[in-house]
Amino acid sequence: MTQGRELAPAVRSILTAASERNDTAERDPLAVDARSLTDAIDRAERDGRVPVIAEVKPTSPTSDGTRDDDPVELATAMVEGGATAISVLTEPTHFGGSPEALTRVREAVDVPVLRKDFVLEEAGMDVVEADLLLLIARFVGVREPTDSRASRNATRPEAELDELVTAARDRGFQPLVEVHDEAELESALEAGAEIIGINNRDLAELEVDLDTFESVAPEVPDDVTLIAESGISGPADVRRMREAGADALLVGSAIMDHDGDTDVTANTRALVRATAETETQTQRQT
Numbered sequence: 001m002t003q004g005r006e007l008a009p010a011v012r013s014i015l016t017a018a019s020e021r022n023d024t025a026e027r028d029p030l031a032v033d034a035r036s037l038t039d040a041i042d043r044a045e046r047d048g049r050v051p052v053i054a055e056v057k058p059t060s061p062t063s064d065g066t067r068d069d070d071p072v073e074l075a076t077a078m079v080e081g082g083a084t085a086i087s088v089l090t091e092p093t094h095f096g097g098s099p100e101a102l103t104r105v106r107e108a109v110d111v112p113v114l115r116k117d118f119v120l121e122e123a124g125m126d127v128v129e130a131d132l133l134l135l136i137a138r139f140v141g142v143r144e145p146t147d148s149r150a151s152r153n154a155t156r157p158e159a160e161l162d163e164l165v166t167a168a169r170d171r172g173f174q175p176l177v178e179v180h181d182e183a184e185l186e187s188a189l190e191a192g193a194e195i196i197g198i199n200n201r202d203l204a205e206l207e208v209d210l211d212t213f214e215s216v217a218p219e220v221p222d223d224v225t226l227i228a229e230s231g232i233s234g235p236a237d238v239r240r241m242r243e244a245g246a247d248a249l250l251v252g253s254a255i256m257d258h259d260g261d262t263d264v265t266a267n268t269r270a271l272v273r274a275t276a277e278t279e280t281q282t283q284r285q286t
């Protein structure tokens with residue numbers, strides 16, 4: 001799997017924490033009755049809404065602050081603003097999330113809910129039911145530094161992306177495979193991914209660049225549901241990603257507004273209506 005450049009220290013720390021969490025418990029495999037993302041996207045398109053997956057993201061290594069609002073209130077407000085689906089960070093140490101928050105959100109809303117976490121192996125899937133499960137192509141097979149794990153699991157085999165995609169589907173999840181470059185895209189396609197997210201955030205530098213989506217998207221086959229992830233800051237970025245071929249957009253920070261504490265319904269609505277507003281402006285000008 002593509003490892004490329006050195007990961008940012010924050011990302012190494014996230015992976016170490018994830019590996020430790022995923023190790024701890026043996027659970028029965030989940031059996032999820034999932035809400036379809038593609039059906040939800042179709043409904044949004046029919047309604048004239050840009051399909052936005054709005055993210056409940058209390059904080060992150062790159063956020064300016066933390067929002068302590070109740071996750072259910074945030075998620076219902078996002079749906080009120082027209083969100084097609086909700087993403088919930090369940091990583092506790094760096095993102096302030098929890099599996100319990102996801103369960104409460106999924107009970108409260110009727111749209112698909114994505115579990116956004118750093119699942120490195122099959123055992124990590126059985127923590128909480130969700131409609132979609134994130135698998136990050138870059139991290140498959142990545143472990144924390146050998147010296148910190150030597151005593152615990154040095155002999156454990158590393159999971160392959162295709163095995164994780166199959167394991168997720170066996171449980172009823174719709175796997176969303178995240179990629180950042182063409183090599184990772186190739187791995188995702190070889191693994192049979194049908195929903196692919198191109199992450200504009202470079203996990204080596206933690207910088208976002210929307211050119212990433214524009215350069216990788218043309219290589220994605222038409223029958224794949226394609227999601228633009230990260231760094232979408234407003235309606236102009238929404239239009240840019242849609243023009244580049246995004247079926248849906250995953251947006252956290254611009255909706256959560258960690259330091260501004262603004263209304264997440266209004267923030268979501270501004271993105272959901274981004275293309276309708278352009279059409280109205282164009283009609284006014286002609």
Ligand SMILES: O=C(O)c1ccccc1NCC(=O)[C@H](O)[C@H](O)COP(=O)(O)O
Nearest residue numbers: 060061062229230231232251252253254
């Ligand atoms: O958001 C971060 O700071 C971050 C740092 C290290 C690894 C992952 C990170 N984010 C996870 C995500 O995938 C984003 O929350 C998601 O794509 C939304 O991005 P944004 O709209 O830029 O908040």
